[in-house]
Amino acid sequence: MLSFSPGRPIKTQELQEKLQDFLSQADLKGRRVLVIVPDDTRTLPMPAIYEAFLEALLPQVKELAFLVALGTHPPLTEAQLIQHLGPRFPHPQVQVYQHAWQDPHALVQVGKISAERMAELSRGLLPLAVAVEINRLVLAYERIILVGPVFPHEVVGFSGGHKYFFPGVSGPVMVNVSHWLGALITNPKVNGHKWTPVREMIEEAARMIPTPRYGLSLVLGGHDLFGVFFGEVVEAWEAAADLSAQVNIVWTERSYEFVLSMAPHMYRELWLAGKCMYKLEPVVANGGTLIIYGPHIREISPTHGEWLLRVGYHVRDFFLAQWEKYKHVPWAVLAHSTHVKGIGTFREGVERPRIQVVLATGIPEEICQRINLGYRDPKSIDPEELRGREEEGILVVPNAGEQLWRLADGTVPDIDLL
Numbered sequence: 001m002l003s004f005s006p007g008r009p010i011k012t013q014e015l016q017e018k019l020q021d022f023l024s025q026a027d028l029k030g031r032r033v034l035v036i037v038p039d040d041t042r043t044l045p046m047p048a049i050y051e052a053f054l055e056a057l058l059p060q061v062k063e064l065a066f067l068v069a070l071g072t073h074p075p076l077t078e079a080q081l082i083q084h085l086g087p088r089f090p091h092p093q094v095q096v097y098q099h100a101w102q103d104p105h106a107l108v109q110v111g112k113i114s115a116e117r118m119a120e121l122s123r124g125l126l127p128l129a130v131a132v133e134i135n136r137l138v139l140a141y142e143r144i145i146l147v148g149p150v151f152p153h154e155v156v157g158f159s160g161g162h163k164y165f166f167p168g169v170s171g172p173v174m175v176n177v178s179h180w181l182g183a184l185i186t187n188p189k190v191n192g193h194k195w196t197p198v199r200e201m202i203e204e205a206a207r208m209i210p211t212p213r214y215g216l217s218l219v220l221g222g223h224d225l226f227g228v229f230f231g232e233v234v235e236a237w238e239a240a241a242d243l244s245a246q247v248n249i250v251w252t253e254r255s256y257e258f259v260l261s262m263a264p265h266m267y268r269e270l271w272l273a274g275k276c277m278y279k280l281e282p283v284v285a286n287g288g289t290l291i292i293y294g295p296h297i298r299e300i301s302p303t304h305g306e307w308l309l310r311v312g313y314h315v316r317d318f319f320l321a322q323w324e325k326y327k328h329v330p331w332a333v334l335a336h337s338t339h340v341k342g343i344g345t346f347r348e349g350v351e352r353p354r355i356q357v358v359l360a361t362g363i364p365e366e367i368c369q370r371i372n373l374g375y376r377d378p379k380s381i382d383p384e385e386l387r388g389r390e391e392e393g394i395l396v397v398p399n400a401g402e403q404l405w406r407l408a409d410g411t412v413p414d415i416d417l418l
Helices: 014-025 047-055 077-083 115-121 173-187 198-204 231-246 306-311 316-320 331-341 366-371
Strands: 002-004 031-039 065-067 094-097 107-113 130-135 143-149 215-222 224-231 249-250 256-262 284-292 344-347 350-353 358-360 394-397 404-405
Touching: 002 065, 014 047, 014 094, 014 306, 031 047, 031 077, 031 331, 107 143, 115 198, 130 173, 130 198, 143 231, 198 358, 215 231, 224 231, 231 249, 231 394, 306 331, 316 344
Parallel strands: 031 065, 031 143, 065 094, 143 215, 249 404, 256 284, 256 394, 284 358
Antiparallel strands: 002 224, 107 130, 215 224, 344 350
């Protein structure tokens, strides 16, 4: 594995030089190469990376293409792609594809995880056979490079690595099963842990893909780049996850009764802005309130919004207690629903979330009531007036969603303790 983590922010020129050096040492000459990259909902110096790949690979490879790992996110517009990839997009020698997770013609099944194996991987939570489908382009090229940042993550523990296969460019079965497995375990018990049942499931599926590949895992804190790791996918991801745990987990001595979690503009919908809840849930006190603050957010999800309007947001046990009623709903939708609502109980027909989640967004009050979340007019909130009041139990977190907050004593909210 090749790496560069100097213990300080890495400059753009340094990044491009290192990437060109790393790529020159890979077995790519004369090959048809597919680079899988995230969309614009992750913090990453993507224009600099795209530029470095063009400079390093176009002179030596037979073909160079990029595939945007959308998961279930909407495709980027032409303008968004230009902003995401930089001034050298579009390039006449480079094809850029976007993943189409619902198009069966874009997918191919590469194997199946048996029910027995899933029982082992999920610790008995999901003993069902899982078809492993992935974008056909993954099998159409001679080499693949998986590119992405590594942050604490609510479904898998830490993002990056083979997660850019599953669910990044996978079919709906892997999307739904992986997300629901993470939700069954619960966000506080998954987020910020490196090896989780969902990660093990992803690696099991990744072994079914025959195409040789490299991983480029990057660690950012805010917009500063602190580490670059290139080589065998799991090895590069593990090294990046270890560094990300140092950079992107904030330890606090106390919990907070009121948390204002401010969504960055790259979270254009509640489906993404839910990360503002996931990363702060562990430090909200029992009975406390977390506000997802994002006046720019005006819809739940262009992809999954209709389902969420029907289902609403509920704790995990609400769904489990009524499984026959809800099992037909896409499991990724159920997972998002319970992750945003947070852990809680459903006993004798009464739902009791541990904390109150309130939206201070452009989503109207009547919609918030319909989906079982609190509402507050964002105009009634002055973030500046709330800053610096930690001793009062008030926490304000700008640009929330990528750094995980945890209690210094290591405890996490647990459904069994409610």
